[in-house]
Amino acid sequence: MADYRLEASWSPVEGSFGRFTFTLFNLSTKPLSGFTLAYTSLTRVADKYVAEGAALKRRVANFHEYSPPEGLTIKPGGSWQFTVEGLTNRPKHVTSGIKSAYLTLADGRHVPVSFGDLMLAGAERGELQELLPRGEVTEPFSLLPWPLFLSLRPDDMPPVALYPAAGSSAKNIRAVEKVLALYQRLFPAENVPFTLQPVQGGRQIRFKGESSIMEAAYELRFTAQEIILGTDDAGGLLYGLISLAQLLHGARHNPETFQFPVFGTIADQPRYTWRGCHLDVSRQFYPVPDIKRLIDILAWNKLNVFHWHLTDDEAWRLEIKAYPELTEIGAKRGPDEILLPQLGDGAEPRSGFYSQEDVRGIVAHAGMLRVEVVPEIDIPGHSSAALLSLPRLVDGQEAPDGYRSVQGYPNNALNPAVEFTYEFLGKVFDEMLPLFPSDYIHIGGDEVPHGSWLASPLCRALMEREKLAGTAELQSYFLRRIKAMLAERGKKLAGWNEVSQGGGVDRVGTLLMAWEKPEVGIELAGEGYDIVMTPGQAYYLDMAQAEDWREPGASWAGFTPPEKTYAYEAEGELAEELRERMRGIQACIWGENFVSRAYFNRLVFPRLSAVAEAAWTPCLRKDWLRFAAIVRMWPTL
Incomplete structure (x- = not known):
């Protein structure tokens, strides 16, 4: 039992995204003073905010640290309350509040703080609704995906x-x-x-x-x-x-x-050749047995691509022997580490990465089950872990907070004008080649903040020399070089849909994943790109499954009950002449909300199997009630 507990509630405020109220309870037998409180939350405090009863000391992405009023002492059994108005988004679900918390005491020790759900005045209590009907079958055979x-x-x-x-x-x-x-x-x-x-x-x-x-x-x-x-x-x-x-x-x-x-x-026979599932292991680390079990589940559902998201702002998870700092520094988060705690991290540091021997075992396990492992090194954005591990990647003349990502990370994109960037990535790719037999290396290319690099003197010189205008064209310059580096190594480039921006890259040997909305995939196919459809509105398995406040999950793409995922038709309005550009579909499992195994299983299943049936079974052969009857017998993590 923790000696301290933090409760949080949210209340709407007209003209803003509402107000957080935090209450810290001292459950110990000693008075508490001279401390700071840190918590992590996907509902971040904005640049302009008003805090009453506390002072915001530090904020990096989802990490927040507050100081109490000077001289405050919380007696045993007492509490301290403060409010914050000025948030980056309106919380819509119970998991939009605290995901971890700890205190830093006057002597420098970090101690855990327990916490609960985000409370909303007037929200209903009780059991979560059943989202899967009992189902019924007209043919008494348990096959999923259903055959041709x-x-x-x-x-x-x-x-x-x-x-x-x-x-x-x-x-x-x-x-x-x-x-x-x-x-x-x-x-x-x-x-x-x-x-x-x-x-x-x-x-x-x-x-x-x-x-x-x-x-x-x-x-x-x-x-x-x-x-x-x-x-x-x-x-x-x-x-x-x-x-x-x-x-x-x-x-x-x-x-x-x-x-x-x-x-x-x-x-x-399968409907599509690319029947994928993505897993983000940067926000939350999954040990090798969990990865192998997920691959087993993919094979059982006749999915054949495991898209392994190995790096992001929050952590670098792949051993690169040329740069041991990437995992010595970039795979560890904690109160006294270079990478501060993020979602789910508390008083104790957390670390985890996959050795090259681990990777060989996972890839061999997947290959035995006809599952292709496509690794992702997310660049140039989402690179805080790499940049903090290897300061040589940074243009030292660039203002340290020149831009910020949508997730709140400052200056988190690899700099296209720092020549060491390409030396670094070349060695990373060289070590990946013998580990991953896949034709593709996924390079991310998503969510580079608007305005990135414009305050970098090196980038300003590059823009003038290459006649580039703005962030998008700088990224296109960078990605064309990366594509050439991959081609020299016999690999093809896969990326998210933003790779096409600023002029994009050569269409030949490029595969793009349309995630922002279905229309993006149609546009990309029209531009000559091969595509995989993975829209957040249907195939992102971290999205909440109902509008209900009590449902766990993210909300930026709305809510997605299993029936919606099952019924979604990825080809949509794709013109007949463009359908050959569509290689297939993919589910995505992003880790921000998966701070427990229970949340993972509730959000991922049965929607993963729903995507699997859409990837295999012709639309006219699908049946929601039959699927519901069968899928409840299928395995979870």
Whole structure:
């Protein structure tokens, strides 16, 4: 139990984003004086604010530190209250308040402070609403994503297990073992779907090499004696076996609703080649076992791209041996560290990064499951962790607070006119090459603040020399150089939609992700870019799922219940002649709101599976109630 507790409430104020009221309770047996209070919150204090009963001492992004009135002493059992009016946004959900807090005492010690939800006068209490209906099925088969074609007759009793027919090749037996191991990791308490030898009451799988019309396609033909799995593609083999495991899982887990087929056919192939899921590990660090489990979940849902967001303002998470400072400094946040506490960080420093050996293990695990790992090093913006770790990246003549990012970070973009920037990134890319076999390296390119670099003498000289006007053209100059560096190393450039600004980069070998709104993807395709659709309004899994104050999550893109995510049609109004530019779709998991496993699971699931079905299943084959009935049996983190 903490000796101190901080409560926060918000009240609306006409003409502003409202007022915070904070109350610090002294639950210890000693009087408290000579301290400062720090907390982190996504609802930040603006440049112009009014604080009553406290003085704002420091503010960096989501980190705020206050001093009490001089001479204040809080007696045991007493409290101190102060208010702040002048916020950067209006909080809309219970998680928009405090995400961590601590006190710094007079002797310099940092001590934890407990805290609660952001309170709103008049807000309803009680249980969160159920966002997923019980669902119903017209065909009693648990398959998700739903296949392209299905015509099956159910059996009254599922087989004890499925096993490879005598004479099956070593490749096919290994595939069975791979999916068996996947199932056991995801459902360790369930009976296994496969054995490697015949079993009484089981059914054999006969593998047949059949030409597929596209990658990852497969066909399953069921009889009372055997199941024929036809494909000539390694992905199709994996997905066919996963479908069998799903069918058997549902028939055992919920036999009142689901059954296993005795006769019939499944013919299946994916709708899109890029079926992705992004994970931000900068705001919150996920240990290696969590990353591998998420990849297992992606494979179970037939997703095939893991977009790994490894760096941001908050932390640099990838070991680069040429620059150990990136993880010695840039992967650690704390009250006495160079990187101050951010969302979820309290009195104790927190750190975490992935060694190159960790990365090799994760990439190998993903490759075994036909999941491509696309790494992201977010540049030139979102680079505070790198800039604070390597001061040589900074133009020393630039004003230290010349611009600020939308998240509140000062001067957080790598400088295009500092030549060391390119030497640094070249060595980073060189160390990434043997770790990531993906054709793509994602370089971010998003949210560079308007006005970035304009106060840098080096950039002013570069702009004059190259005849560049403004931040967007400076970024375009920078990204064209980065694209050339990647091309020299045999890699293609992926980035967020802002890469196209200021003239953009060469369209050939470039893949852009449209996140700000769906219309952006249509515009990019029209400009000749290959695109992945990942609009925040449907596929950002950190968005709150309802307007209800009690719902956790972000709110900048509105609220997104699972049914909206499921029903969203990413192709939208994309003209027929542009659809070949659309490589696929992707879910994004940004970490600001995921300060607990419970929040992660509530926000990510079942919406991740909803994106997976949209990526695989033709629109006319989707069914929300069937999806709802099946997805409640699917695994979470």
